Structures are given as C-alpha cells and as structure tokens.
Amino acid sequence: QVQLVESGGGLVQAGGSLRLSCAASGRTFSSYRMGWFRQAPGKEREFVATIRWSGDSISYADSVKGRFIISRDNAKNTVYLQMNSLRPEDTAVYYCAAKGGSAYNYWGQGTQVTVSS
Secondary structure (H helix, E strand, O other): OEEEEEEOOEEEEOOOOEEEEEEEEEOOHHHOEEEEEEEOOOOOOEEEEEEOOOOOOOEEOOOOOOOEEEEEEOOOOEEEEEEOOOOHHHOEEEEEEEEOOOOEEEEOOOEEEEEEO
C-alpha cells in the first residue's frame, strides 16, 4: 500500500510558475513509476507526465512538453512537477499516482491549480 499526498497548488497568473510536490509513504516508493495527471472541470482525467523509479524514462503530454518538468527524490519519497509558463488551460485538479504493475493503482487526493488570464 502506498499513500500519496499532493501539495503546492494555488492561484497563479498566466505565465507564472508553480511546483507541485507529492509525498509518498507506505511501501517502497523507489520501486514505483510515478505519474502526474490532471482533471479540468467537465473533462476526463488526462495524463501529464511520468517518471520511472530510477529517474529516467520520462515522458510528457504534448500539451505540457517544454513547460513542465517532472522529477523525483527517492531519498525524500517525493515526486515533483515544476510547471512553468502556465496557461489558463492548465487549470485543473492535479493528481499524482504510483504505478505498481501495469496500472496506476495508487492515487493522491489532488491539489487545485488555477491559472488566471
């Protein structure tokens, strides 16, 4: 079992930056691939970024590529999402998730990010 708690969300103007954190506890965090997802009002949850346990094998959604950076610190059991050049369309609840096996089966409660124009 893995427990995930996101933090760092808030209100920011377009063009600004935020860094989200996801603190993990429970089973060995370092063995899981971690991901960030988001869900905007009235839309389905969508993939944002993912990183393998070793810190490599990183990928991003096309909509955030070049603006967002995912990273992890296994010593701190934490994964981060640095979000730069934020746009109003980035407004969503952001979730981190841990992948054990073939699916993301552990999820945090989410943190709200609101980007004003």
